[in-house]
Amino acid sequence: MNIQWYPGHMTKTRRQMAEYIKQVDAVCEVVDARIPQVSRNPDMDEIAAGKPRMMILNRIDLADPNMTAVWAKHFREQGMAVIQTDSRSGNGTQAFSSAVRTLLADKIAQWNEKGLVGKSVRVMVVGIPNVGKSTFINRILGRKSAKAADRPGVTRGSQWFRVESGIDLLDTPGILWPKFDDERVGILLACTGAIKDDILDVETLGCKLMELLAEQAPQTIIDRYSIAIPEEECDFLGYELLQQAGRRRGFLLRGGEIDTERMARILLDEFRGGVLGRITLEKPE
Numbered sequence: 080m081n082i083q084w085y086p087g088h089m090t091k092t093r094r095q096m097a098e099y100i101k102q103v104d105a106v107c108e109v110v111d112a113r114i115p116q117v118s119r120n121p122d123m124d125e126i127a128a129g130k131p132r133m134m135i136l137n138r139i140d141l142a143d144p145n146m147t148a149v150w151a152k153h154f155r156e157q158g159m160a161v162i163q164t165d166s167r168s169g170n171g172t173q174a175f176s177s178a179v180r181t182l183l184a185d186k187i188a189q190w191n192e193k194g195l196v197g198k199s200v201r202v203m204v205v206g207i208p209n210v211g212k213s214t215f216i217n218r219i220l221g222r223k224s225a226k227a228a229d230r231p232g233v234t235r236g237s238q239w240f241r242v243e244s245g246i247d248l249l250d251t252p253g254i255l256w257p258k259f260d261d262e263r264v265g266i267l268l269a270c271t272g273a274i275k276d277d278i279l280d281v282e283t284l285g286c287k288l289m290e291l292l293a294e295q296a297p298q299t300i301i302d303r304y305s306i307a308i309p310e311e312e313c314d315f316l317g318y319e320l321l322q323q324a325g326r327r328r329g330f331l332l333r334g335g336e337i338d339t340e341r342m343a344r345i346l347l348d349e350f351r352g353g354v355l356g357r358i359t360l361e362k363p364e
């Protein structure tokens with residue numbers, strides 16, 4: 080799926096992570112709220128075992144608010160602290176510091192009892208590429224940085240930062256891998272733009288996204304593309320819907336065929352850009 084995730088790289092990153100985790104009091108995982116499970120590193124529970132955890136549901140501006148609430152509950156039930164953020168506007172990011180203090184309240188109280196007043200808690204922020212980790216960190220540090228970019232794999236190296244008095248943050252090194260041996264995961268990551276487009280052909284991806292939308296947000300695509308979702312089960316539902324939408328828009332090839340590839344590209348751009356509204360593609364199992 081991506082050249083960066085070969086076994087040697089994974090072993091090295093795992094080792095680095097284990098070292099860094101020893102130095103921190105809590106692990107904060109940034110995920111994309113539209114695909115909160117799929118956009119996780121599948122080994123994080125094991126790597127961060129025993130540490131207090133926080134889940135940062137990012138890109139809430141693009142996700143269905145009801146589903147974001149369902150996911151927040153899901154992760155809280157697993158014992159994690161949860162905050163919900165739109166790091167691009169900053170909405171929700173101000174909750175981070177107080178959530179860290181609450182998560183680590185026992186530890187801070189213990190330190191205070193021992194007279195270690197003013198000792199900073201250390202937290203680590205992790206995330207697979209392109210979930211918005213750099214944008215989130217820039218927000219909570221109140222800075223503008225050239226590092227955030229709309230392409231996978233921009234974060235490099237590790238650095239400590241002071242969020243505010245009493246909270247230090249480690250921006251993690253290494254590029255974390257998603258669960259890339261699962262086709263469904265690859266499709267969902269590609270639909271949201273988290274992995275490069277060229278790993279799947281655009282038309283196939285467009286078909287898959289149409290199928291997902293027909294399930295998760297049928298009225299949205301009916302209204303937007305003036306299409307009808309067949310009532311009977313359909314073997315190539317995604318392709319059928321792409322064809323309908325392409326026909327409506329008059330996307331014809333020279334021989335009169337419908338240009339489903341062009342339609343697929345538009346669908347993907349519109350979904351990724353939030354033009355279709357706030358849609359979550361994944362439900363908790």
Ligand SMILES: Nc1nc2c(ncn2[C@@H]2O[C@H](COP(=O)(O)OP(=O)(O)OP(=O)(O)O)[C@@H](O)[C@H]2O)c(=O)[nH]1
Binds near residue numbers: 164167168210215230
């Ligand atoms: N709509 C929306 N876009 C966001 C949000 N957070 C980040 N982005 C955008 O997502 C893109 C990727 O963000 P980055 O911060 O570079 O992602 P990253 O996880 O640090 O990626 P790497 O550097 O590859 O690890 C950028 O275009 C951001 O502007 C958000 O909450 N909502």
